[in-house]
Amino acid sequence: MAKETFCEAENRRFEKFKNFGLPHTFKKIGVILVVVSILFLFARKLFDIEIAETLKFILKRVVLVGLLMIAIAKEKVEDEMIKTIRGQAFSMAFVAGVVYTLVQPLINYIVAIFVEKDKDPLTDVGDFQVLWFLLTMYLLFFYMIKRRL
Numbered sequence: 001m002a003k004e005t006f007c008e009a010e011n012r013r014f015e016k017f018k019n020f021g022l023p024h025t026f027k028k029i030g031v032i033l034v035v036v037s038i039l040f041l042f043a044r045k046l047f048d049i050e051i052a053e054t055l056k057f058i059l060k061r062v063v064l065v066g067l068l069m070i071a072i073a074k075e076k077v078e079d080e081m082i083k084t085i086r087g088q089a090f091s092m093a094f095v096a097g098v099v100y101t102l103v104q105p106l107i108n109y110i111v112a113i114f115v116e117k118d119k120d121p122l123t124d125v126g127d128f129q130v131l132w133f134l135l136t137m138y139l140l141f142f143y144m145i146k147r148r149l
Contacts, residue, residue, distance in 0.1 A: 021074040021078065022072055023073065023074060024073055024076055026070075026072075029066075030065075030066040030067065030068070033066030034067060041063075063132065064128070071139060092141045093135075093138035094134070105125060108122075
């Protein structure tokens with residue numbers, strides 16, 4: 001058998017990466033991770049429980065991992081239409097994420113001018129906020145488009 005050329009090997013790896021997806025059962029695991037982490041974070045705020053910053057950091061990352069698992073888990077029926085919907089949802093979420101990242105600091109600045117007159121209110125959007133927004137927007141767009149078709 002002839003050896004595979006470099007370009008063919010790269011193309012094969014790219015196709016494998018492009019078609020990557022977790023099994024459908026990971027969607028349920030992701031939902032459980034997100035719900036448990038968010039409930040714990042809300043309970044902490046609601047009952048005024050002090051937890052270490054490390055645990056708060058970890059819980060936020062668990063939320064992101066759960067959202068990512070939901071986003072890349074395959075549907076029960078994974079066909080060309082689902083792949084097209086995924087592409088549309090990812091591109092719409094990306095555009096929404098960029099707009100959010102550019103506009104949110106401006107909104108915070110304007111609000112802070114009226115509320116806190118002595119503080120320097122211009123701040124950047126954090127990594128957790130951007131990733132959470134992107135993944136949430138992707139899931140929102142994906143299920144909205146899927147439901148319409």
